[in-house]
Amino acid sequence: MHRFQRTLAGLDGRIDTPAPVVVVDALQRNIDRMQGFADAHGVALRPHVKTHKSVEIGRRQLAAGAVGITAGNVGEAEVFAAAGFTDVFIAYPVWPSGTKAARLRSLARRIRLRVGVDDPAAVAALADAMGDEPERLEVVVEIDCGGRRSGTSPDLAGELAREARARGLLPVGVFTYPGHGGSAVEARERAARDQHDALETAVRSLEAAGLAPHVVSAGSTPTAAYSTGGVVTEIRPGEYVFGDLDNTRLGACAEEDVALFVASTVVSRQVPRQAILDVGTKALGREGNPQKGYGAVAGGDAVLTRLNEYHGFLAVEGEAPAVGTVLPLVPNHVCPVVASFEELVATDADGSTIERWPVDARGRLS
Amino acid sequence: MHRFQRTLAGLDGRIDTPAPVVVVDALQRNIDRMQGFADAHGVALRPHVKTHKSVEIGRRQLAAGAVGITAGNVGEAEVFAAAGFTDVFIAYPVWPSGTKAARLRSLARRIRLRVGVDDPAAVAALADAMGDEPERLEVVVEIDCGGRRSGTSPDLAGELAREARARGLLPVGVFTYPGHGGSAVEARERAARDQHDALETAVRSLEAAGLAPHVVSAGSTPTAAYSTGGVVTEIRPGEYVFGDLDNTRLGACAEEDVALFVASTVVSRQVPRQAILDVGTKALGREGNPQKGYGAVAGGDAVLTRLNEYHGFLAVEGEAPAVGTVLPLVPNHVCPVVASFEELVATDADGSTIERWPVDARGRLS
Numbered sequence: 186m187h188r189f190q191r192t193l194a195g196l197d198g199r200i201d202t203p204a205p206v207v208v209v210d211a212l213q214r215n216i217d218r219m220q221g222f223a224d225a226h227g228v229a230l231r232p233h234v235k236t237h238k239s240v241e242i243g244r245r246q247l248a249a250g251a252v253g254i255t256a257g258n259v260g261e262a263e264v265f266a267a268a269g270f271t272d273v274f275i276a277y278p279v280w281p282s283g284t285k286a287a288r289l290r291s292l293a294r295r296i297r298l299r300v301g302v303d304d305p306a307a308v309a310a311l312a313d314a315m316g317d318e319p320e321r322l323e324v325v326v327e328i329d330c331g332g333r334r335s336g337t338s339p340d341l342a343g344e345l346a347r348e349a350r351a352r353g354l355l356p357v358g359v360f361t362y363p364g365h366g367g368s369a370v371e372a373r374e375r376a377a378r379d380q381h382d383a384l385e386t387a388v389r390s391l392e393a394a395g396l397a398p399h400v401v402s403a404g405s406t407p408t409a410a411y412s413t414g415g416v417v418t419e420i421r422p423g424e425y426v427f428g429d430l431d432n433t434r435l436g437a438c439a440e441e442d443v444a445l446f447v448a449s450t451v452v453s454r455q456v457p458r459q460a461i462l463d464v465g466t467k468a469l470g471r472e473g474n475p476q477k478g479y480g481a482v483a484g485g486d487a488v489l490t491r492l493n494e495y496h497g498f499l500a501v502e503g504e505a506p507a508v509g510t511v512l513p514l515v516p517n518h519v520c521p522v523v524a525s526f527e528e529l530v531a532t533d534a535d536g537s538t539i540e541r542w543p544v545d546a547r548g549r550l551s
Numbered sequence: 552m553h554r555f556q557r558t559l560a561g562l563d564g565r566i567d568t569p570a571p572v573v574v575v576d577a578l579q580r581n582i583d584r585m586q587g588f589a590d591a592h593g594v595a596l597r598p599h600v601k602t603h604k605s606v607e608i609g610r611r612q613l614a615a616g617a618v619g620i621t622a623g624n625v626g627e628a629e630v631f632a633a634a635g636f637t638d639v640f641i642a643y644p645v646w647p648s649g650t651k652a653a654r655l656r657s658l659a660r661r662i663r664l665r666v667g668v669d670d671p672a673a674v675a676a677l678a679d680a681m682g683d684e685p686e687r688l689e690v691v692v693e694i695d696c697g698g699r700r701s702g703t704s705p706d707l708a709g710e711l712a713r714e715a716r717a718r719g720l721l722p723v724g725v726f727t728y729p730g731h732g733g734s735a736v737e738a739r740e741r742a743a744r745d746q747h748d749a750l751e752t753a754v755r756s757l758e759a760a761g762l763a764p765h766v767v768s769a770g771s772t773p774t775a776a777y778s779t780g781g782v783v784t785e786i787r788p789g790e791y792v793f794g795d796l797d798n799t800r801l802g803a804c805a806e807e808d809v810a811l812f813v814a815s816t817v818v819s820r821q822v823p824r825q826a827i828l829d830v831g832t833k834a835l836g837r838e839g840n841p842q843k844g845y846g847a848v849a850g851g852d853a854v855l856t857r858l859n860e861y862h863g864f865l866a867v868e869g870e871a872p873a874v875g876t877v878l879p880l881v882p883n884h885v886c887p888v889v890a891s892f893e894e895l896v897a898t899d900a901d902g903s904t905i906e907r908w909p910v911d912a913r914g915r916l917s
Contacts, residue, residue: 201625201649201917235833235860257833257861259567277861278818280829280875283567303819304874327819334862335819335827364859452644453669453693453701461701463646467601467623467890468916471837493730494601494886495623495643496700508670509646520860524833525890527914548893548913550834551567 187484188534189446189513195536202450202511203464205522207531207542211444212426213245218442219409219425220249226413231255231274231402233423236520238546239529240268242426253297255421259288260549266296268545274299276360276402276421278327278335280307283551286314289322299323299400301360303337305348312352319353325360325400326391330383331376332364339386343394350396358400358418359387363408368435377411380404388416407437429519430481431472446483446513447522448530449497454505462489462497464514469497470521483513523547553850554900555812555879561902568816568877569830571888573897573908577810578792579611584808585775585791586615592779597621597640597768599789602886604912605895606634608792619663621787625654626915632662634911640665642726642768642787644693644701646673651917652680655688665689665766667726669703671714678718685719691726691766692757696749697742698730705752709760716762724766724784725753729774734801743777746770754782773803795885796847797838812849812879813888814896815863820871828855828863830880835863836887849879889913 192208200206223230232246233255243254243265253272256262262273273292279300281289292298293315302308302324312319326345329336337345339359346356361383366376384401391398404412404420412420427445428438447468453461464480471492473479478488479497491498497514499505506512516522523529524547531540558574566572589596598612599621609620609631619638622628628639639658645666647655658664659681668674668690678685692711695702703711705725712722727749732742750767757764770778770786778786793811794804813834819827830846837858839845844854845863857864863880865871872878882888889895890913897906 198649201651201654203916204649258829277829278827278874280816280818282816282875282877283564283570285567288567303821306874307818310875329821333822333825334859334864335821337821450646450648452646452673455669455695455701455703456699459699461644463624463917466836466838466887470832470887472832493700498700508644508672509648509676511648521832521836525914526916544914548891548910550569550892551829 187513189483192532192534192536193448193511193513196448196532196539199539200448200530202448203468204448204530205445205526206448207445207529208534209531210534211442212242215426215428215442215444216245216249219422220251222409223420224250228413228417229419231419231421233421234261234265234546236423237426237523238544239542240265240545241542243270252419258550259285259292260551261546262292262298263288264546264549266292270296272297274325275301277301278303278307281310281314289314290316290318293321297323299325299357301325301327302345302349303327303335305345308345308349308352308354312354315354320355323355323357324349325358325402326356326387328359328361328383328387330361330363331379332362334364336361339383340390342387343390343396346391346396347394356396358398358402359384359391360402362405366408370436373408374411377408380412381415384416406432407435424519427519430515430517443515445519446515449512449514451506451508451510451512454508458501460499460501460505462499462512462514463495464497465492465495467494468522468525469516470518470525472516472518472521477517480514480516483515553879555849558898558900558902559814559877559879562814562898562905565905566814566896568814569834570814570896571811571892572814573811573895574900575897576900577808578608581792581794581808581810582611582615585788586617588775589786590616594779594783595785597785597787599787600627600631600912602789603792603889604910605908606631606911607908609636618785624916625651626917627912628658628664629654630912630915632658636662638663640691641667643667644669644673647676647680655680656682656684659687663689665691665723667691667693668711668715669693669701671711674711674715674718674720678720686721689721689723690715691724691768692722692753694725694727694749694753696727696729697745698728700730702727705749706756708753709756709762712757712762713760722762724764724768725750725757726768728771732774736802739774740777743774746778747781750782772798773801790885793885796881796883809881811885812881815878815880817872817874817876817878820874824867826865826867826871828865828878828880829861830863831858831861833860834888834891835882836884836891838882838884838887843883846880846882849881
């Protein structure tokens with residue numbers, strides 16, 4: 186019996202499905218392990234809250250030793266600031282459109298706020314947004330280390346930082362995201378080397394501009410293991426708190442460390458060798474492909490081969506489980522699962538206790 | 552200039568991005584057009600609220616003449632019942648796991664509630680869930696017309712309905728979903744013919760069982776045009792209220808009838824022939840593929856070729872628009888967009904007025 190079957194047995198009859206279930210002991214071990222890794226390598230941990238969007242989990246990360254949090258947008262930062270978090274890095278090239286200028290100014294007055302920047306026009310817009318208090322906003326220059334997404338060239342980082350300082354903003358360092366690693370270990374190691382090289386170049390560029398970068402920020406869950414050392418001062422993994430099938434496939438988490446599953450009920454079994462589960466794209470997102478499937482029953486070989494909005498097509502060997510059977514489904518990618526629900530069911534390995542943790546920052550996308 | 556550019560110009564500075572923007576005139580025309588179609592063909596319209604999850608839009612559908620609404624799960628039904636909707640069909644093989652038995656009973660006491668059923672075990676479970684008031688729950692037998700998802704064989708519909716009646720439930724008819732049509736018009740017409748054949752067989756099966764089916768429910772937005780006539784008494788389209796690129800490609804909506812776009816800001820332009828928009832999978836879901844892309848700028852050829860969670864990769868000819876440029880993005884599939892946000896920005900074609908409509912039923916997945 187898979188450990189999640191035991192958890193589900195304990196929860197029997199007390200939760201409606203579909204529901205994202207967090208096994209708190211496993212979650213806490215993941216939090217402590219990543220903190221221990223960061224401590225052992227002398228880098229700060231600034232976890233990305235995009236994965237959990239949960240004040241409760243963010244507090245556990247801080248309690249374990251995280252220096253602050255990383256957010257993906259202003260709305261997430263606001264939710265955590267309102268909950269008492271005082272150090273937030275929006276690792277994104279924020280553009281103050283709409284009412285974001287006022288929102289950024291208000292946030293920067295209350296907490297230590299850092300935002301990413303990769304364009305001179307954004308430097309000017311952020312400085313304008315801050316009115317007569319530009320020095321309250323810390324900016325971190327985003328550099329590209331090979332992902333070809335956002336981020337300026339590493340050797341231009343100093344120039345952009347100097348422009349920021351000239352406009353009164355507070356340039357504090359550089360960051361990057363080695364998203365070009367792909368799935369092979371060698372490719373991720375190579376991407377992490379690219380990351381180190383790019384960050385070193387960027388640090389020299391800032392120093393040449395007369396600036397002392399005290400933030401040199403790297404990494405993600407799949408590359409965290411390769412992201413310490415050299416000039417790096419902090420890492421920003423997110424998905425490590427829960428893990429998922431994609432991270433397991435990458436070797437970035439062990440199967441036994443996965444801390445979240447989706448409790449799913451068999452609702453139909455009319456087609457041979459197929460069970461329909463009450464999890465579709467509304468619960469899982471369309472994360473996967475026909476080859477690897479869209480999620481799998483924990484500890485078994487049964488895979489979702491297709492998703493409709495409210496229906497998951499589970500391929501089964503032999504006879505399908507009876508309708509009403511509740512199964513623990515492990516998603517390919519955990520982030521969209523959390524963002525789909527209003528709350529997480531938090532329990533212990535035996536499913537004996539139940540707490541409900543709101544997904545506080547869900548839907549806060551701007 | 553595309554009409555959505557005009558809307559955006561009117562909204563300038565008053566909304567943060569990303570934001571789902573509904574042009575209310577276009578929405579209302581879509582509501583009225585589908586109602587007119589149903590009226591002209593003598594079928595009832597019971598729109599699926601999965602697309603909008605919005606009490607405001609549901610009310611507009613009822614005001615136009617819809618007989619009630621279709622929901623995808625108990626949580627959606629509860630939200631609309633709490634808002635005063637009195638006739639809800641959960642077109643899904645509901646299994647009363649967890650606290651759903653009590654929730655179903657409570658709902659069925661307050662409104663006319665219909666649920667789908669395709670399995671004798673579910674009939675028994677639903678009857679048990681209803682305690683001493685099984686007759687308050689209307690059941691509609693789901694039949695399979697070729698989609699091979701859920702639904703019993705049409706010629707077994709009568710047997711299942713008889714079991715429901717024997718358990719005291721109130722069998723009222725049959726429904727199906729012709730999801731096997733694919734994208735070609737001929738294929739969808741064939742699927743709609745399959746639907747008619749299957750529904751006729753099911754109606755005969757119910758009549759042979761001594762039951763008079765007064766609900767014979769069909770259709771979806773892409774098949775609505777082919778779903779009237781014969782035994783059909785109602786249709787259940789959902790996506791027609793907004794439309795999207797997928798429905799435009801299918802010919803199920805005209806480009807000028809699309810009523811929702813996502814206001815998106817260019818946040819980075821560091822890579823030649825590429826702009827990064829602030830819309831990723833968190834806002835759009837991962838709906839698309841590398842061939843057709845993941846969404847497109849309205850009225851132009853620029854397509855999102857790739858999505859990260861907070862980043863959309865827009866391929867552009869020549870120079871990328873400046874950072875800060877706001878673009879109207881039309882999604883491939885509108886449903887996950889709505890479910891990603893807390894509220895819709897409702898405006899007129901000129902972007903002069905702004906209302907905020909909550910996505911009332913979002914996150915209510917069980």
